[in-house]
Amino acid sequence: MTTPATGPDGRGELHLALLIGGDFGAGGWRRPGSRVEELYGLGLYQELARIAEDARFDAIFRADGLHLAGDIRVRPFARPDSIVQLSALAATTSHIGLVVTASTSFTEPYGLARQLATLDHISNGRVGWNIVTSKGGEQNFGKTFSYGDQQDRYRRADEHVRVAKSLWTSWDEDAIVIDRSPGGLYADRDRIRPIDHDGDHFAVAGPLVVPRSPQTYPVLAQAGASDSGKDFAARHAELVFVAATDLRATIDYADDLEVRLGQYGRSRHDIRILPGIKPILGSTEAEARQRYQELAEITDWDSALRQVGHELGQVDLSGLRRDLPIPAERFTVGVSELFYRQSRPELLRRFALQDGHTLEDVVRAVLLGAGHYAFVGTPEQLADELERWWRSGAADGFNIIPPDIASVAGFAETVVPLLQQRGIFRRDYTATTLRGHLGLRLDADRGDRE
């Protein structure tokens, strides 16, 4: 295993991804200049991709959901299919990585492996796959998929990914021979093999219809923080997106993951950990705090309570006082009994019961940060904070969650140059593929050793 050998502590530079496809803030859409009208077009995202590429981000990270979630009357929801959207963006960008989100619970490996290989070809090696087992959406896939408990879903995910890996390697790199002489052949059939997979969830003959793609397979990314999720990450992921409200939680996560990686013959160097961070910036601290107040303004309290109650895991928040903490007895359903996901509610509940946080604190933190670290301060302070997290060894970089659309350019113009001046972020791309940007190496044989 190699690891980038430069940098203060034997590591490379830090990595930055830009999260898009969130809802750009709960109430933020009401503010003038939110550009909420453009959420369903392509132009806005082409612009954001250009800003991120000019700033030398490693990747765009597209979150996704498979159903019309939340209350559309008060909460915009802009989610075209992530693979289609990033294919369109691949056409107008040249270097930045494109991480799509796709569910293993509601897709077949053949169709998905083909789409991801296609995107890897048309982007010339820039695709990543954020593997999710889905939080909800099963009502849209009845009769054709069953939606098991969390362990079942991860078992299916494991088989899905193993099948996909076999498909992605079903063409040898030298299978295309292009012999133009008379009687010469285009491809060597002996170097293209069926996979003949017959497992618990899938039966797939193969080979893939798409030749070996530039990266062989997408950079495999994952965001689950439950036991099953972390175990899955240790087996398959090269990039993990972590929800952590502070550095301590990130360090705990990294330590835990390192132990699990060891169980699968992998090391900490084989994976990049990117906590999510929501930067709320101002040229002074006071200005930043003012921005936070604006962004966290709650205009529809009842709807906010329903949403936050759902995020906390079936908690009824009605009839509570805003200025007092949520009583512990309101958490009637234990985290382990939650059907969809468990790690996020656990994180949020810990925050709710900590440090005397009031109901209003919790609602704001959930709506604004969605369980991520919301940083409020100046660009210099944020650069310090990012460097501190990065030097701790727990964070290899950050998934930047813009609180609104304008803040993408703001971060790129103010924080990125500071990181570059400190020598901890690239001034130019030195690689052409996403795996290259991340300083990772493909280990295509691993799939078979598990």
Add this chain to the structure above:
Amino acid sequence: MTDRPLFLTARINPAGGLQARSIDDAPAGAAELFSPDHWVDLAETARSGRFAAVFLADQPQLRLVSDQLPEYTVDPLLLAAVITSRVPEISVVVTASANYNQPYTLARQFASAHLLSDGRVGWNAVASLDPGVAANFGGPVVDHDHRYERAAEFLDLVHRLFGSWRYPWRTRDGWGEIDPVDWQGRYFAVAGPLNVPLPPYGPPVQVQAGGSPAGVDLAARFADVVYAIAHDRGYAADFRGRLRELAARHGRRDAPLVAPLINPVVVADEAQRQRATDDLVRSGGPIEEQVARLADRLGRRLDGLDLDEPIVIDDLESHRPGRPVPQGVAASLQDLVRRQRPTLKEALAASTTALIDTPERIAAYLIDWWRSGAADGFTINTIAGTDNLRDVVEQVVPLLQDKGVYPRAYPDTNLRANLGLG
């Protein structure tokens, strides 16, 4: 004769640069073979000829044809996203299976590509049960007799999903109306609504191509445009008439537009025509294979026939096809051979729906079919390794425009409006 202008679409090969192998400067590296530039260039050519759309066929299985060349490769919907983001005005019709996709996912992906391209995506729905495809998706999803019943439910459901979130684009008043789909069918159970809004210009254009009776019935119910294989004007006119009648019987006020597939090869004179026919037959792979394929389609034994000998279909022994033959293709080709008595070589060329002629005669042929009600438009097959699409754009299209039957500029910005569909 129809009251709307004639339209053209171009079938471009989804294997892309791979198929350009016979051109000496074809790209050699795998990365370049899949560079979107190849498709973007073809789409630009089609756009300069004011084609309504380019069309991408597809099958999700690896089939290595002659010289071990893959027939289909990358996912065509993602290509459509790339093409429409780089080339303005032109639309892309994408083939996707109603058997090996989830209705919700397919609706969402098409709705997304359609929305992000401002209305320039069509869906060519196929319902084939090719065993090679099935083997990649855990086996056949339905038995052969029920495949069109299942496909009809699939299309019905997808259209309900397309329309399930009606966003108030014009007034921007709130977030729109949501229609819970709550589908409980024989084959699918889908709650909906779709999490992509229906655009102001309507859903993706529905295209269909099956020629069997069940396929035609499906087209009559759902299709905006039908791709037909027709080798003969009379056959095409009958087909279009039947389709319109069936559509009316299904209670439709509009009728699907019919766009037969043709392979035009533009030549300057008779000598070039002969040479091009020879070239076409020669480049079509081993002669025995071509003859065997034609025999399957005609249902007649052709062995022993000389290439320049006329085919008299009723004098030939019947023959049981070695593999399933699309019914529409077979019927249309049998009609042509009966009526025109071509030589074996001419029949081989014609079986590829080749139209090898001068620009004037190709233009006259298209106008004749269009005026006589055999076609509303045409699908021009782009022949790999040749410039036939460019030739049509540069030499045939101006003649159609001079006759006033074909637009000089795009009438609108989205496919539905460009085809004059409601």
